[in-house]
Amino acid sequence: MKAIFFYALIPFLIPACTTSPEKENHLHPTASVQTTSGTYDSSIEIEYNLGRDHYRYFANQKDQLASAQTLLGGKILAQGTVDVFEYQRFLKNAVSFIQSSQPAQSSSKPFCRNAFKMVLNTQGQNYVLHGCRNSNPGALSRLIKQGEFLLLYSKS
Amino acid sequence: MKKQVFFFTLLLMSVLFLTTEPRSLHHEELCQRFYQSTCYKKVEIQDPTGTVRSDIEGEKATLRIYQEILEQHRNWSEQEIDEAFIHQIYTPEQNERIRAAYSWVQNSIVHFIDQQPSSIFSKTEKTILKTRLQKTKLQLPPPGSLYMDEPDLLTKNEAHYQRLSSSSEMRLRVGGAYVYIAKSWFNLVATLAHELSHSIDPCELRIANVWIPAYQRLTQCFLENNLIALHKNRFECGSHDQLSEVFADWMAAQIITETLAFYATEFDRHQILNAARNSVRDLCDPEDDHLEFDLEFHPSPKIRIQNIVGEHPKLRTLLGCSAGPDPRSKTKRYCMLTPLDQPDLPVRTK
Numbered sequence: 001m002k003a004i005f006f007y008a009l010i011p012f013l014i015p016a017c018t019t020s021p022e023k024e025n026h027l028h029p030t031a032s033v034q035t036t037s038g039t040y041d042s043s044i045e046i047e048y049n050l051g052r053d054h055y056r057y058f059a060n061q062k063d064q065l066a067s068a069q070t071l072l073g074g075k076i077l078a079q080g081t082v083d084v085f086e087y088q089r090f091l092k093n094a095v096s097f098i099q100s101s102q103p104a105q106s107s108s109k110p111f112c113r114n115a116f117k118m119v120l121n122t123q124g125q126n127y128v129l130h131g132c133r134n135s136n137p138g139a140l141s142r143l144i145k146q147g148e149f150l151l152l153y154s155k156s
Numbered sequence: 157m158k159k160q161v162f163f164f165t166l167l168l169m170s171v172l173f174l175t176t177e178p179r180s181l182h183h184e185e186l187c188q189r190f191y192q193s194t195c196y197k198k199v200e201i202q203d204p205t206g207t208v209r210s211d212i213e214g215e216k217a218t219l220r221i222y223q224e225i226l227e228q229h230r231n232w233s234e235q236e237i238d239e240a241f242i243h244q245i246y247t248p249e250q251n252e253r254i255r256a257a258y259s260w261v262q263n264s265i266v267h268f269i270d271q272q273p274s275s276i277f278s279k280t281e282k283t284i285l286k287t288r289l290q291k292t293k294l295q296l297p298p299p300g301s302l303y304m305d306e307p308d309l310l311t312k313n314e315a316h317y318q319r320l321s322s323s324s325e326m327r328l329r330v331g332g333a334y335v336y337i338a339k340s341w342f343n344l345v346a347t348l349a350h351e352l353s354h355s356i357d358p359c360e361l362r363i364a365n366v367w368i369p370a371y372q373r374l375t376q377c378f379l380e381n382n383l384i385a386l387h388k389n390r391f392e393c394g395s396h397d398q399l400s401e402v403f404a405d406w407m408a409a410q411i412i413t414e415t416l417a418f419y420a421t422e423f424d425r426h427q428i429l430n431a432a433r434n435s436v437r438d439l440c441d442p443e444d445d446h447l448e449f450d451l452e453f454h455p456s457p458k459i460r461i462q463n464i465v466g467e468h469p470k471l472r473t474l475l476g477c478s479a480g481p482d483p484r485s486k487t488k489r490y491c492m493l494t495p496l497d498q499p500d501l502p503v504r505t506k
Contacts, residue, residue, distance in 0.1 A: 051314045052454045053211060077215050113453060134318070138305035145307040149234065152223050 040123050044094045046144060048116035048133065057147045061087055068151045082154040090150050094120055097143050098129050101136060116140055186429075187477030190466030191458050194433040195440035203430040204423055206339030208437040211313040214333035218245065218311045221336075238300040241310060245332045251296045254330060257344045258294045261352055264411045265289055275495030276370045284366055285356045292317065292326040292355040296335075303329065313337070315347050317354040319363075326355050346412050346435040353407035359393035359400040370493050371403075377491035378402050383459055387452075401454045402464065406491065409465045412436075416474050425476050432475060436461045463487050 043060035059068035059082065066087035069079035098120060114133035119126060133140055186193050200207050218241075225232075225240045232240070269277060269285050277285070295302055303309055312331035319326050328351050338344050354360060358371045378384045378399070383406075387396035412435045416428055423431065441457050454460070465471065467490050472478070 050312060051316055053312075053314065072212050072215055075212055077212070078219050134321075137320075137322075138307075141306045141308045145310075148219070148222075148308065148311065152219065152226055 042091055042122040043120070044091060044147070045119045046116060046140075046147070047118075048140070048144070049114050050133070051114075055144075057144060059087060059090065059147060059150065061091075068147065068154075070148055070151060078148075078151050080151060080154060082150050086150050086153065090146055091120075091122070093143060093146060094118070095122070097139060098127055100139070101129055101131060187472060187475060190433075191462035194437055194461055194466075195457070201430050201433050201437060203340055203342055203434045204419075204427050205341035205431070206434075208340050208343045208434050209337040211333070211438065214313040214337035215311060218333040218336055221245070222311065235300065238307065238310065239298070241332070242297045242300050245310075245336050246297050250335055253341075254296060254335065254338075254344065254348075255294060257341065258328070258348050258352070260415070261345055261348045261411060262289055262292075264414055265349070265352060265356075265407065268407075268410055268414070272370075272493060273495065276493045277368070281368050281370075284361075285368075288326065288355045288360075288364075289352065292328055292352060294328050294330075296330060315351050317351045319355075319360065328352060340431075340434040340437075342412070342415065342431040342435040343438060345415050346408050347438070349408040349411035350404045353404040354400060356407075357400040357403045359397075362393050369496060373494055373496070374403070374406075374491055375399060377489075377494075378406070381463070381487040381489070381491060383455060383463060383487070383491070385451075385455065396452050398453055398455050405455070405460050405464045409468050409471070412465060413468050413471045413474070417470065420474055429475055432465075432471060436465050 041060070041062045043058070046055075046057045048055050054073055056071045056074075057068070058071075059066065061084060064084060066082045066084045067080065068082045068087075070077045098118065112132040112135075116131050116133060118129040118131070120129075121127075131140070194201075221244055222237070222241055225237050225244075229237065229240070266286050266289055269282050269289075272282070297303055297310075306329065309329060310332040313333035314331040315328065315334055316331075317326070317328050328348070334347070338347070358368075358375060361368065361371070375384075379386070383402050384398045390396045392399060412432065416432055416435075419431065420428055439457050439460050455464070463486065467485055467487065469490055
């Protein structure tokens, strides 16, 4: 039932597989994550499809504590607290990824088989990116791997 | 006291019912309920070559392996860790096994195409299809650099076909979690057959500007038999369309059937039945029905397992089911490649 609800939402979540930021806000990878008093609360969420499977990676920092979890089809594969410094590095890479993702030409692809959605929250602002795994070969995959490593490093 | 005994007996019976395979099913009923018998949750199916484990088990296991490497070698670079992981997962034996299965599948699909009469595939069409199949390369690490552009695949329970738009290169990759848990040869054959079939699916050919009339008739049959879901905003070979996945499942069904027919002299009927079930066991609904997975491009597990694979006429014969169509099936007939002027096959009556 949950799955039906989720897939009913997909057309609204991923209206087209173009790689276009939802907001026009400009992100500055170095300036946006630090203040003189410390770090802002922030979060990164990546939802993606690979084959028939649905994945979700989520990492966040709140009050100087960072944690992450990775899920397959709504089930937790791994979760735990993560190193704040490493989290910050991951956040910067996520910001760079959003910045470097160019909006696709409307006629370039009629559909996307392996779609993803990324939501980045920093400084109280949401940045949403809809895209295709293949549109920037390797970029999303590397980011996901980095996120998973962040979790594994912290657990070990 | 009597009440307590009654409830205890009832409880015991329920537990037994839930934890044992439905062996008491009449064989014909088993034929008609191929999906249920394949996806029966509690029992691991053992075919002569192995078993099939769930996606989540494979991914958890590979993450644990990564973590063990990290714990033992904290000063290693990410590349060194990847190489150590690959060394453990993509062993020469495993890779050899996958390459052998891939070669088997490639030859089987080529053979299937060659067998078709000219009224189905012209000589040119056969050449196009066979060339695409042979051009699709299986990529397995090591070296780790092979998956440098897709490093997260190392922990994923996925095998997938890709065509690079930049170079038109066609390749098939297998995720580490799948390599780690793929024990059943028949599941490996079915998985690779499905993926390799994407290299010649109607949507891939459309992108290459190739139109094959026999494919159009096959697509029509898929639609008439409700194998492709008619989503409201379906766009053929585009969003909300299951054509390429149904085609890949259908072609995989042909290859599974031929593979099982090959082994039918070596294995007994029960072993063949288990091999057939294991070939598609990973397509079952997740254990507690809470896992979310794609239904935009993929048909439901029941359609894939029961209607596309389980109702293949030759498979039914191999399994000792009645050769004729299952009268309780939702589909009108099993879709096959047909020549243009062939009259419609008799439609099933309910």
